Amino acid sequence: MRLYPLENRRVLRVKNQAAGFLRAYATNTPDRPRTAFVDLQGKIVAVADQFLLSEDEARIALEAQFVERILAHLDKYLKLGDTVIEADEGMSAAFDLDEGSVLLGPGKFATDVSDGEYLLYRVKNHLPLQGVDFDRELLLGVFDEELVSYTKGCYLGQEIIARVHYRSRPPRKLVVRRESECGARERAAMSSRVFDPGAGEHVGFVFVTDSV
Template sequence: MAIDTFFAFLGVYSDVDDALADYEAVKDLHVEAGLLDRSGRPRITVTGGEAAEFLQGQVTNDVEALEPGAGCYALLLDRKGRIRADMRVLRLAADAFLIDTEPELGEDVLGHLGTYNIGRDAAVTADPEPRSLLSLLGPMAAKLLGGAISGPEHAHRELLVAGVGCRAAATAAGADLLVPAAGADAVRDRLLAEGAQPVAEDAAEITRVEAGRPRVGLEIGPRTMPAEAGLEERAVSFTKGCYIGQEPVARLHYKGRPNRHLRRLRASAPVAAGDPVTADERELGAVGTAVVSPAGGPLALAILRREAEPGDEVAIGADATATVEAIDA
């Protein structure tokens, strides 16, 4: 990374040590591998002869088409097509799925699935196995796992790390390891010994904003539809059967145009979550996540009214301006 870019990054920090720590952490995620403990993500199992058919009618993606060892990203919607939760769905076997979601969404997802499965051969339970979730983030993640994880995002398989049986799932940023809780320390120690660097959630958030991936509870609010969050390609199947919220999502996709779009904002100065985004004194939306990137300086993600087109200049809060950027699906 160029020295002038780094010192521009340093200039938004009041403490040099804090700036250096974040610089090193984000560098690890760009060129090496960082290790982040995400064990707080709730996990839910859905098992039984009708598990696939049941989930197919609840979430937006085509889980019934998944083979064991494959997975997908999916959404749980309300009947108006607005996002309630997002999740990763891994198919473990013909009759078994493992779901994980954001910490604050676990009870809602578990409660919903546990209500709608009545009369179905589809048992919904909080993951009965005590497991830790360790995320390897960065281009060296696959090498640290001996090349054992490859393929599309969410592909998964069992493997041994430090003699501990784990399930490794490919992610856009590297790989996630589901590890029996009793073996988590041994796995963590092995990965650190082989070159992974411990990183904090703040560093991972910088790379998420750089990549333009929205998060429920931040960019995605209770009135957000998949198209507005740029999630149709990743999370929605338009060829599967019915699911809750399908009609308004399909109607918007085929006959309408979203009123809002997910945008990245390249700001003139650091901004904060919740800051209003305006143009010509008209409010277009609010910042969902704000970070300072070593590579890109102050950045933010926001879902904005469609008047905010790529290349436009907008105001954020009282003191900052920003250039609006499109985000690839």
């Protein structure tokens, strides 16, 4: 394993009917590794890694600055049932570059990968980071279908997500571009900019319009 500690990632424990709650208020089925929470317009509130332990318990991991936002977003729905979401202070997250997945564990993970190596991996594998590469965008403008289930039934924001998926396209899309492929405006707006030895130039994330 080549592990990169995700030091800004916070772990939340979801208890009591956790699977049912995540099915109702997140975009993906709770058995999938990643999901999102969106508003009624289909725009991102927070994206999260998820770990279903049982029908009654799960963990989600997201960037620290979005914890309060997601709790506020879900507060009125939590009050409708017995589900509880609370910080799991003893757990940390790391990304395994060999497996392409996030791991959780007690305490801190050792660092096996440099910041630059992880950044290049993240860009080349289209793993944008909320708060760095995007925030309150239409979900399908940032991610393709890996964060969405179209078969699990209704969830908050489902109508807009389904409409865009079946009938239209996002007005703009987050893509990975080489710097030489970008105009001046795109170069200035490029996020997670990193030198790619294979390309011989810098690459990063940019938003492009639907026509591209």
